[in-house]
Amino acid sequence: MDLTDCLSRVHQGDEHAARHLVQAMHPFVMKIIRAYLPLKESEEDLSQKVFIKIFEKLGQYEGRVPFEHWVSRITVNTCLNQICWERRRPELRYSDLSEEQSLVLENLKENSGELAPDRDAGSRELAEKLLACLPPGDRMLIHFLYLEGKKMREIQDLTGWSLPVIKIRAYRARVRMRKCYARLKGSYE
Amino acid sequence: MSNPKDELDRLLRSAGRAESHSSPPFLSPRMENAILREWKTALAPRTSPAEESWATGLFYPALALAVLLVILTMSLPAKQQSGLIFWAVSDSAFSTF
Numbered sequence: 001m002d003l004t005d006c007l008s009r010v011h012q013g014d015e016h017a018a019r020h021l022v023q024a025m026h027p028f029v030m031k032i033i034r035a036y037l038p039l040k041e042s043e044e045d046l047s048q049k050v051f052i053k054i055f056e057k058l059g060q061y062e063g064r065v066p067f068e069h070w071v072s073r074i075t076v077n078t079c080l081n082q083i084c085w086e087r088r089r090p091e092l093r094y095s096d097l098s099e100e101q102s103l104v105l106e107n108l109k110e111n112s113g114e115l116a117p118d119r120d121a122g123s124r125e126l127a128e129k130l131l132a133c134l135p136p137g138d139r140m141l142i143h144f145l146y147l148e149g150k151k152m153r154e155i156q157d158l159t160g161w162s163l164p165v166i167k168i169r170a171y172r173a174r175v176r177m178r179k180c181y182a183r184l185k186g187s188y189e
Numbered sequence: 190m191s192n193p194k195d196e197l198d199r200l201l202r203s204a205g206r207a208e209s210h211s212s213p214p215f216l217s218p219r220m221e222n223a224i225l226r227e228w229k230t231a232l233a234p235r236t237s238p239a240e241e242s243w244a245t246g247l248f249y250p251a252l253a254l255a256v257l258l259v260i261l262t263m264s265l266p267a268k269q270q271s272g273l274i275f276w277a278v279s280d281s282a283f284s285t286f
Contacts, residue, residue: 015225022224023216030214044220051224104203108196115203120210123203130200146201147208174197181197 003067011058022051028068029075032158035143036079036136050078065157072158080136092133092180093187101126105185133180138173145170 009017029050030043037043053074061070097105100122107115115123127147131139144150144158152166161169262270 015229018225018228019221022221026216026221027213030216034214044223047220048224048227052227055228104200108200112195115199117206120203120207123200124207124211127200127204142201147205149205149209178197181200 004063007058007061007067010055018055021054025051025054025068025071028071031148032072032075032140033079035140035148036076036082046079046082050075053078069157073160076140076159079140082136092129092184094184095187096129098122098125101129109185130177130180130184134173134176137169138176141166141170142173142177 006017006020010021026047029047033043033046033050037046054071057074061067094102094105100119104115104119104122104126107119124147131142134142140159141155144155145152150158152163155161155166156163159166262273265273
């Protein structure tokens with residue numbers, strides 16, 4: 001189904017077109033939500049909220065930017081608006097880590113080379129735990145930049161933030177993450 | 190012994206490799222139906238077109254009639270105005286119908 005046709009049909013209340021739109025946009029929306037919500041809590045509730053907002057604002061979409069960029073900005077803003085109920089961020093301690101995550105931490109300390117591929121899953125879990133200690137905006141930025149390997153320009157399109165803002169926020173986010181990592185190591189040593 | 194800055198970089202690189210191999214998020218039918226149910230209840234018109242046209246059709250003539258009555262009342266002499274208002278709020282107006 002053509003996007004323009006699909007959007008106009010959704011606007012007229014066509015359920016089939018709405019279903020098609022949800023199916024097409026779901027993977028994209030969920031990737032952004034997961035960048036924001038690493039603990040996988042309430043991601044279904046949040047995605048529902050995002051889709052309702054998309055449908056509500058569909059009449060405002062003028063086609064000036066690609067539809068995915070428009071959707072991503074709604075998703076990013078909806079995620080960031082959740083800050084009020086998510087103020088409390090856990091303090092990560094060594095005792096909170098699983099066996100695999102502890103092994104990753106030990107490997108990082110003992111060796112200076114790249115981690116073995118069989119440690120990637122544990123690394124990702126550990127990175128997600130560290131990200132959970134950061135404010136949502138920082139978390140999303142680190143996720144986009146380092147886990148998904150997105151370019152600054154792509155992040156600019158997705159978030160609507162300017163390049164200098166992205167650079168400053170990314171720098172601060174890394175500093176915060178490094179502090180979390182140092183505290184985690186401190187709780188082990 | 191490696192430095193902490195480098196450790197974080199290596200951790201993120203390894204996590205990024207895992208992320209690139211992760212499967213795309215799955216949309217369950219339950220989730221899809223929940224989103225569409227929300228869409229229907231939140232965004233579908235609350236009244237049918239027939240109900241809407243009926244409500245609109247009744248509202249505007251009633252409003253026009255009320256404005257006309259106010260203008261007519263204001264154009265009457267003061268004594269008749271107060272008499273009319275007294276009649277309108279007293280029982281006699283209700284007993285007329």
